[in-house]
Amino acid sequence: MPTLVDDLTFRGLIHQLSDQALLERLDAGGLTAYAGFDPSASSLHHGNLLQLCTLRRLQLAGHRPIALAGGGTGFIGDPSGKSDERNLLDLDHLAANVEGVRPQLARLLDFEPSAGPTQALLADNASWLYDLPLVTFLRDVGKHVTVNQMVKKDSVRARLERAGEGISYSEFSYMLLQAYDFLRLHLDEGCDLQIGGSDQWGNISLGAEVVGKVTGDKVYGLTTPLVTRPDGAKFGKTVEGAVWLDPARTSPYRFYQFFLNVEDRSVGQYLRFYTFFSHGEIAALDAETEAHPERRAAQRALARSVCELVHGEGEAARAERASAALFGAELCELDESTLLEVFEDAPSSAISAQALAGNGSGTLDIVGALVRAELCGSLSEARRLVAAGGAYLNNQRIDDPSRLIGSGDLVAGRYVELRKGRRDYHLLRAE
């Protein structure tokens, strides 16, 4: 059984750390660690997942995790973002978001009292930042930080040096607010470690320093590498946009597909980051990818595991079955029960039966159907798709944009399968 540090090292999760002494503390257990997330949406997304997984690793190794919602700092905006005038009146809204995120956190972290000293905590910095008197803040935090060192931080320097750019005072202060969070969590909860992505290194190291100066206690910072694709492209996007943990925003099926489609070069890293497989299992999957990349064994294991972690075993199994059926066999070859099961899990929408009335004499054509299924954003786009040969009806390519869809196209009496390209499926359900 590897130690926590061995495990984190094997997985490539340690990018920077504030002090080598942290390694011993990690293996010893008993730390309280926090990671922040932005509660501007009612769901966490793929970008938060790495930190959550890391917190989970810490908890499993005997540490206490805290998920900190940036309900207060959310108003300010991290300097890397654009200033799009956040609204203070959204306070209730943000609080609701924080609560909406709790069940998602609970899938990865143990919030039950039975966890004892490692019981996870969800905190919101709005509870202390929103009413924080400026004078108090300047005395407790501002006094301990020089502008000189703040200006040297990469996030600030980039904004100062680039011509045509600038940084507002509030964004400039962001790192101090984050430092105050660390201080509060240290004083109130005994928190002694902050983790985050490597883009947070400046904020995290400053925070650790401030807590040390104010309290005289030793606290630590640790960052993980940023998740990037081999080509540097942003990771965590599907056709529809971000990959959310909320099944209402990103269905388990899409979530599963997202991880299944990971390229060979990256799958090893993602297995290390997002799964809790043993080192031996990961090595075996690496070897399998090397020897038989076409089998996509690592991708399958990754998708199954992450989906299970986030959505539970039942949903993961359904997503896996739906994927296997859609990509494995011709629709017409599937028996009815399998067909119904697949249709149950795949993305679908309802359509009135009248629209499909009459075989070939209905009013819905392939182009309209593609838009209706939200596979295409406009009729023009749908026409182009058909012209390019990327439109399929019940697994058969459709070349004629005026092809009408009628009752004769129904599968199992009430479904019409539409596909865009090779992997983007949608089902219309006549009702």
Add this chain to the structure above:
RNA sequence: GGGUCGGUGUCCGAGUGGCCAAAGGAAGCAGACUGUAAAUCUGCCGGCGCAGCCUACGGGGGUUCGAAUCCCUCCCGGCCCA
């Protein structure tokens, strides 16, 4: 407050009176090849009732036969000065 530069399609970025739905790049989508991979090549990439029309180059107004391009004004951002 003064001066100055700028605000173009998802993003970056050309364009400075008609040939502009707007160069180029990136991202994205599709096709071919494959393994629901990568790379590569090809096509597409504002909307629509699609040989045409509509809406678009920060907002509004004006000049002109005609404006992303000129003028006025307002809003927003950068830089410099106060």
